[in-house]
Amino acid sequence: MPPSPLPAGGAARPRENQIARDRPSPPRPSRPPGSSSTAQHGHGGGADRPREYRISDPRRSLRRHAFPRSTDPSPRRPQGSVQVRPTLTPPPPLPEDLVEEVLLRFPPDDPACLVRAALVCRRWRRLICGPRFRRRFREFHRAPPMLGFFVTNLGDNSFFVRTSATCPRVIINGVAVGARHGRVLLRTAAIPWRPLHRLGPNHQPEEGAAIATCTSTGFLPSSQLECCCALCRQPRRRLRPPRLPQRTLPRRLRGQQQQRDGFLCLLV
């Protein structure tokens, strides 16, 4: 069979290109039947995989403080809506590129889903934490969801309001000064909230200005995610209070960002 040309407009994704190009000798070998399939799974990583991320971190107690366990179980109960028909032989695992396709379709406003998927096996975690997946996840869902926002009253500490049920509770001790591109600038005497940050071991907070990044995929246990916390030495020059889309705010909070000393920061 001659190799088949692709239509001009149709095959924009590299995946499709590859499928078409490799048709005479397809990229994936046919799967072995049922039982032997678990053996090929698991340690599938080769030399091209990103380096393994070491989980143990002396500062993890800080993080535990940052995400206290929720005492409100109601929104997080398992749905149980999908019944999977039991099969006699367990299904062979999906190939990696299809796992990626499935994970891409996780709801972006439910970051806990991706965290749990990352804990399924190392291969999945490498996939989810990789830059390629993060980029595709952003492209796939276009507009990032709003997981919550900071409210700052006059002179008080800011507090975080969740708008998504599975967003972690964020406890901050400071004033949210501004936010941009998913980063929140906090003004505080110390930096009590440092979610998954990777500062150097000798780092000492100065001036107490910290930027924390929280994206919808940003709470995964990996330094490769966009969840670094960095010092901002000239915060006021770099960050300004955000302009918020009025439509996304609850009615009672609309217009608050125009207040002189109180404004809201988006957490996206």
Place this chain on the structure above:
Amino acid sequence: MEVDKGKGEAEETRKVAEADRDTVTLKSSDGKLFEVSKEAAARLSTVLAGMIAGGSIDDNGTDLKQIGSEALENVVDYCNKHANSIPSAALISSSISFNTAPFKEPEEWERKFVDRLSHDALFDLVEAANFLGMERLLDVTCHKISEMMKGKSPDQIREVFNIKNDYTKEELEEIRQELAWAFYDD
């Protein structure tokens, strides 16, 4: 007048017959033949569209050695159902043209279509859709699988998807403590 009318009818039947012949025959890995309309195949599958445009379609059955008969039957079934679902046609063609088109929720009939599939059949269908470059079918099937994972703990996902746990207990416990908010099973 009668003659003209007869002629018109004959013309119509001929057109219908031509339309009937306007199909492609696909052969599964185990040698079963399936027919699907050329128009639907070209519209829904980039790979089949390429083969039709390139003239590499075999009248006696185009070999698709990667796809079993059950999965191919579902693919053909999907194509036929899709052809009947007029409102979604425009949507599909646009989603093929722009690879970054936002994901559209599956329609009611698409949900029913994947809901009736067994676990194995669903997995086979995902692979077939990926192999044939059928964007929308891949969307629908992957969405279904991601729904199956939704609300499940890592242990449950491993069980359902037959995945070996290669974390150590200590690692898991550490991450669980770190990210306790993401787990509702403990």
